[in-house]
Amino acid sequence: MSQGRARVISTEPLPNSEAEWKRLVKTTYIGQDGVTRTWEHAERTTRPKGSDFDGVSVIAILGKDTGREILLEKQYRPPLDRICIELPAGLVDKGETAEQAAVRELKEETGYVAQALTTSPIMFNDPGFCNTNFKVVEVSVDMSLPENQELKPELEENEFIEVFSVKLVDLWDECVKWEAQGYALDARLASFAKGIQIAKKYGL
Structure with missing residues (x-):
């Protein structure tokens, strides 16, 4: 991008x-x-009344013939004045559960239709700086569905998002390459990638 x-x-x-x-x-x-x-x-x-969290990040693993790949996004972020590589994410709407928000945001931003699997506890981005928090939702994407063959994202007028995927086993190495190429890395994505690398190191 x-x-x-x-x-x-x-x-x-x-x-x-x-x-x-x-x-x-x-x-x-x-x-x-x-x-x-x-x-x-x-x-x-912007947190809806009655909700205890602001938004969701989505971990969508695509089962492809070449192996498992994680779905990612590239998006220009004005506070950084750079393209940021991120997990699909968004704010929760009033009355939504984290699972509902994750499925909706994934469809809107990427076009993929998914089902929620597991949800994390509430996480805080930078607790010394702000009260923003989120949940991470793992979703299942059925690649055999017709709607997941011909993707139709529903982006807002001010959203310019490039959707792509990389092999899950290569995620940490790709993060290192992206930083060297000048991209900004979202902390949720980089932490997830680092966790995978550490789990491999200790045989977890």
């Missing part, structure tokens, strides 16, 4: 009154030592 015309042309402070997705917060707290301190952080403001 080429970055094409995508680029940052300016940055400036964002007043809370203009923020649609998040806000900056100063929290006053008492530490374990009894001392009162302050902490500045960001909060996501």
Whole structure:
């Protein structure tokens, strides 16, 4: 995926009154030592009422004749001003379970129809910086289904996503190559790849 015309042309402070997705917060707290301190952080403001998580990341393993492959995405991310390689992911809608959100987001972003298998506990991206959290959902993709032969993603007007897959056994080596090529790696993907490498190392 080429970055094409995508680029940052300016940055400036964002007043809370203009923020649609998040806000900056100063929290006053008492530490374990009894001392009162302050902490500045960001909060996501889009979490649906009644939900305890913001979104999902999807692990979709495709069974191909050449072996198992993991489904990935390339997407330009303005905060980084780079193309990022990521797992399919998205925010949960009101009333959705993590499993429902994962199946919906996968269909919208990649065109693949899937069934949810297992779901992780809630995970926090960067707990010292923000309260954003998510669940990882493993899904099953039946490659024999007609709808998984002729893919029809349902991208929004401002979404430009390249979908691709790589062999699961090569994922860590590919991550190393992608970084050398100038891509940014999403932490969820890189952590998953590193976990596979460590599991191989210790024969788990």
